Amino acid sequence: QxxxxxxxxxxxxxxxxxxxxxxxxxxxxxxxxxxxxxxxxxxxxxxxxxxxxxxxxxxxxxxxxxxxxxGAAPPGLPAAGEQLAGEREAERGKLKAKMRRWDRDFERERGRRPREEEDRAASEEFLGLRSRLQ
Known part of the structure; x- marks a missing residue:
């Protein structure tokens, strides 16, 4: 309404x-x-x-x-569904960039790449990013 x-x-x-x-x-x-x-x-x-x-x-x-x-989308503008999909893709891209940044920061601080089972699992920040990505 x-x-x-x-x-x-x-x-x-x-x-x-x-x-x-x-x-x-x-x-x-x-x-x-x-x-x-x-x-x-x-x-x-x-x-x-x-x-x-x-x-x-x-x-x-x-x-x-x-x-x-x-009730159609004006020419040149995406329909609502397409716009939402684009926004989701943009959000996924931002999350992946944050995860890569976390990896780079870890490597810079410790002088080695992070190991999945130990380092990433121990980081609440990384786990939060991963859960938001899924």
Missing amino acids: GRARRAGEKLLQLKSQRAQVESKLAEWEATFRRTHERKPAAIDRQRSSQHKELTELITDLDHFISAAET
């Missing part, structure tokens, strides 16, 4: 942003007409970086709005 409400609020926010960008685009057109005393042609719109930026923004907002209406 809360998720649906947040999604609805997000959709309204996106539509509001789109309306604001559309009004800025209309403002650009009006300013052009006042300045040049004619309607802007296609070439005028292409040459204007502001017009190009605003139309691209409208296109992007349209993609996000349609994705929000269908």
Whole structure:
């Protein structure tokens, strides 16, 4: 229920942003007409970086709005499941790096590599890292 409400609020926010960008685009057109005393042609719109930026923004907002209406992930953004898998992979990588750092520190302090059965098993820090990894 809360998720649906947040999604609805997000959709309204996106539509509001789109309306604001559309009004800025209309403002650009009006300013052009006042300045040049004619309607802007296609070439005028292409040459204007502001017009190009605003139309691209409208296109992007349209993609996000349609994705929000269908419940799909917007193009260019991973779906929630893919994002969670990526976060888990990143966490695993951090844990493995900490375990390698523990090995390096042990070797530097004692002048030898750690032995699994004695040294790693005696270290609460290493065992904690290993249990979080599994």
